[in-house]
Amino acid sequence: MALRAGRATFNDALKNFGALAGVGDLAFKVLPLQAKIRIGLPAAAKIFSQVTDQLSTVDETEDAFIWTIHRCPICWGRHGLDKPVCYIATGLLQAMLTWVSGGLEFRVNESKCHAMGDPVCEFVIQKEPIS
Numbered sequence: 001m002a003l004r005a006g007r008a009t010f011n012d013a014l015k016n017f018g019a020l021a022g023v024g025d026l027a028f029k030v031l032p033l034q035a036k037i038r039i040g041l042p043a044a045a046k047i048f049s050q051v052t053d054q055l056s057t058v059d060e061t062e063d064a065f066i067w068t069i070h071r072c073p074i075c076w077g078r079h080g081l082d083k084p085v086c087y088i089a090t091g092l093l094q095a096m097l098t099w100v101s102g103g104l105e106f107r108v109n110e111s112k113c114h115a116m117g118d119p120v121c122e123f124v125i126q127k128e129p130i131s
Contacts, residue, residue, distance in 0.1 A: 004091060033101055034127065040100045041065055041125070067093060067123040075115035084110035086121050093123055104129035 031039070038060070045056035045067065055070040074086045090108050097106040107126040112118035 033104075036100050037065065037097065037127070040096070041067065044096060063127055065125040065127065067125060069121040069123075072114050072121040075113055075121065078115035079117065081113070081115040083116070084113035084121070085115050086110050086113060086123075089121065090123065093125060097125065101129060105131045 041058045045058045048054050048056045052073070053071060054073050057068050057070065059066045059068070069086070069089065072086060072089070074088055075081075078085065090110055093108045094106065097108070098104065106129050109124050110121065111124050112120055112122035114121050
């Protein structure tokens, strides 16, 4: 249910913040997929950091992007859990990537969660789509 809520949140936010990110520009639309993701993820993280108290950053490895939430509103104050709980953020990232790619789906896994005792919430986004 929370994954679906995250996807719906992205679709609603796109109406309000799409122009701010520059994702509607023709120059962005004609970029190759990996370039769109390489530009789009940090732009989205910057927007989240500017309009919410959720500080987010993006790093890149050889085969994945790492989205880190330094102050997670979903699990902050929750402790001692044995599995990640940020399903809304996962769904939001999945919907963002599906939109940017024109319908492809990407694997997004939460590898660290503040509610499990980690200092941040971290999401590993595989570069290659699964569909």
